[in-house]
Structures are given as C-alpha cells and as structure tokens.
Amino acid sequence: xxxxxxxxxxxxxxxxxxxxxxxxxxxxxxxxxxxxxxxxxxxxxxxxxxxxxxxxxxxxxxxxxxxxxxxxxxxxxxxxxxxxxxxxxxxxxxxxxxxxxxxxxxxxxxxxxxxxxxxxxxxxxxxxxxxxxxxxxxxxxxxxxxxxxxxxxxxxxxxxxxxxxxxxxxxxxxxxxxxxxxxxxxxxxxxxxxxxxxxxxxxxxxxxxxxxxxxxxxxxxxxxxxxxxxxxxxxxxxxxxxxxxxxxxxxxxxxxxxxxxxxxxxxxxxxxxxxxxxxxxxxxxxxxxxxxxxxxxxxxxxxxxxxxxxxxxxxxxxxxxxxxxxxxxxxxx
Numbered sequence: 615x616x617x618x619x620x621x622x623x624x625x626x627x628x629x630x631x632x633x634x635x636x637x638x639x640x641x642x643x644x645x646x647x648x649x650x651x652x653x654x655x656x657x658x659x660x661x662x663x664x665x666x667x668x669x670x671x672x673x674x675x676x677x678x679x680x681x682x683x684x685x686x687x688x689x690x691x692x693x694x695x696x697x698x699x700x701x702x703x704x705x706x707x708x709x710x711x712x713x714x715x716x717x718x719x720x721x722x723x724x725x726x727x728x729x730x731x732x733x734x735x736x737x738x739x740x741x742x743x744x745x746x747x748x749x750x751x752x753x754x755x756x757x758x759x760x761x762x763x764x765x766x767x768x769x770x771x772x773x774x775x776x777x778x779x780x781x782x783x784x785x786x787x788x789x790x791x792x793x794x795x796x797x798x799x800x801x802x803x804x805x806x807x808x809x810x811x812x813x814x815x816x817x818x819x820x821x822x823x824x825x826x827x828x829x830x831x832x833x834x835x836x837x838x839x840x841x842x843x844x845x846x847x848x849x850x851x852x853x854x855x856x857x858x859x860x861x862x863x864x865x866x867x868x869x870x871x872x873x874x875x876x877x878x879x880x881x882x883x884x885x886x887x888x889x890x891x892x893x894x895x896x897x898x899x900x901x902x903x904x905x906x907x908x909x910x911x912x913x914x915x916x917x918x919x920x921x922x923x924x925x926x927x928x929x930x931x932x933x934x935x936x937x938x939x940x941x942x943x944x945x946x947x
Contacts, residue, residue, distance in 0.1 A: 617698035623647035626705025628742035630734035642672035673705025692722035699725040699753030717774035721821040725758035751802035762814035771797040833858035846877035859887035863920040868899035882911035891915035
C-alpha cells in the first residue's frame with residue numbers, strides 16, 4: 615500500500631495568483647490546497663494524499679497563533695498509525711522561521727517537509743507544482759525519517775537549522791551555507807547526504823510543549839539590528855514594549871557599539887535575556903571572543919541567525935530556563 619501523506623496548507627506564493635502570467639505582482643494565498651493538489655500531474659502516484667487548510671496568508675503575516683495551531687495539528691496527525699509524513703505549504707518570506715519552530719516542537723521521527731514557491735501558481739514556469747511534487751516524495755520516503763524538519767525547494771533538501779533565504783526573487787533563493795544540504799530530490803527521486811548535527815523534533819526539549827492543549831504564552835523577544843553609530847535607546851524601546859529578551863543582529867562576530875553594549879548589559883542585569891547574533895550571513899558567533907559575555911550577562915547565538923535565535927529564545931523563556939541553560943540550548947540546537 616502506498617504511504618499516506620497529509621498536506622497542511624498555510625498560504626504563500628505557492629497558493630498565489632498574479633494579475634497576468636508575465637507580471638511580477640501577485641496576491642498570496644488565493645488557491646485552496648485541494649485545487650492545488652488536483653492540478654499536479656501524477657502526484658497521487660507517490661502517496662495517498664489528504665489536504666487541509668490551516669490558514670491562507672502570505673508568510674509575512676504568519677503568526678505564532680497559526681504556528682501553534684500548525685504544530686498541534688502535525689503532532690496529532692503524526693500520532694496516527696496511518697499517517698506516514700507531513701507536507702506544509704508556506705510562503706518563503708518567513709519559511710526558515712516556521713521550519714525551525716517546527717524543527718524544535720514536532721514530537722515525531724516521521725518526515726515533516728516544508729515547501730513553497732517563488733512564483734505564483736499561474737506564472738510562466740511556476741515552481742510550486744514541482745516543489746510540492748518533490749516534497750510529497752520526500753515526506754513519503756522512509757529514509758527521510760529522523761532527519762528533523764526538512765525544506766524542499768528547487769530540487770534541494772535543506773535542514774531547518776541551516777537554511778536561509780538569500781535572494782528576494784530567485785527560485786534558487788534558499789541555501790544552507792552553514793552545514794550544507796541534507797540531500798537532493800529530482801522528479802521524486804531522493805538522495806540523502808547526512809543527518810542533522812544538532813538535536814531536533816522527537817529528541818528536542820520542546821517536543822512536548824504543544825502536545826497538550828493548554829494555552830502557551832510565548833514571551834516577546836525583539837530583534838535589534840546593529841549598524842554604524844546605532845542609538846542605544848533601541849534597547850530601551852524594546853524593554854519598554856515588554857520584551858523579555860532581545861536578539862542583537864550584531865556587526866561581525868555579534869558586535870555592537872560601546873554605548874549599546876553598556877545599555878544591553880544594564881538590561882541583562884535587570885533580567886532581560888540578551889542574545890548576540892550577527893547580521894552577517896554565515897559564521898558562528900563565539901562566546902567571550904570579542905565581547906566579555908560572562909561579565910555582561912549575554913548569550914552567544916553560535917550558529918543561529920537572528921530570526922532563528924529569536925525562535926529558540928522564545929521557546930526557552932516559555933520553559934523558564936536560566937541564563938546558563940539558555941546558552942547551552944544554543945549549543946544544542
């Protein structure tokens with residue numbers, strides 16, 4: 615019997631419609647998932663498919679309310695013996711954040727694949743249909759198990775920890791510059807290179823956080839972008855707005871000017887969690903290298919970019935972790 619794959623749709627460009635096939639402008643989240651599945655030739659040869667609409671928004675409008683609902687639905691489905699894998703359709707703007715959130719909160723070794731498109735459904739050479747076809751092939755593949763949440767775009771299989779969007783419009787926008795690809799998929803034929811190096815999904819500290827239905831409050835965490843002569847009162851604004859944590863998208867190796875450093879250290883002393891990440895696309899932010907993190911009370915993001923560092927910090931603070939424990943989480947995930 616063919617494997618069963620559930621496709622959960624959230625919207626995005628893959629479900630978008632443009633005014634004409636040759637124009638760049640379009641509206642996200644217009645095509646329902648059942649119509650999308652029906653439009654792709656031979657997709658039902660890969661697996662028995664079900665389709666479910668979780669939301670229908672552009673991913674710039676993705677919210678944590680939708681993410682929590684999505685995570686809970688994935689955990690419910692993967693707990694059923696007759697569901698072998700999940701595909702999530704999603705916009706590309708915040709895809710890496712959703713994929714990393716699921717990478718930390720899904721409680722199953724079964725494959726979970728996130729996919730989308732850079733061109734709307736009615737565009738010339740729309741990339742969505744083949745991305746969805748390949749994603750179903752990966753989600754139905756037993757060899758994809760225990761690899762965490764995967765992102766399939768443009769014939770490439772990325773791990774949620776490493777991938778990032780690198781171009782505003784190109785179909786090859788997603789790259790995995792830190793740890794490389796997990797594999798490739800070509801018209802449904804899969805090849806895998808590696809398993810993730812870090813903990814994820816059913817091995818994650820957070821994998822049971824959303825298995826129960828009680829309300830979960832995710833603390834506010836802001837990202838502050840470092841730049842030449844940045845004003846230190848940006849830190850004050852975040853704290854005044856209710857942020858329990860701040861991620862600095864720092865210069866170079868997570869740096870910031872002296873005035874901001876002092877203000878951030880003051881807030882860290884008041885119990886605000888300060889994470890130093892980097893606006894630079896690749897490379898680790900090391901602890902106690904150029905900044906005395908021990909003295910300032912900061913956390914180094916290690917491999918995580920600012921967007922993903924924010925996700926991890928929010929989950930860590932929801933679990934009431936200490937400063938030392940949060941730093942260890944950044945080394946673990």
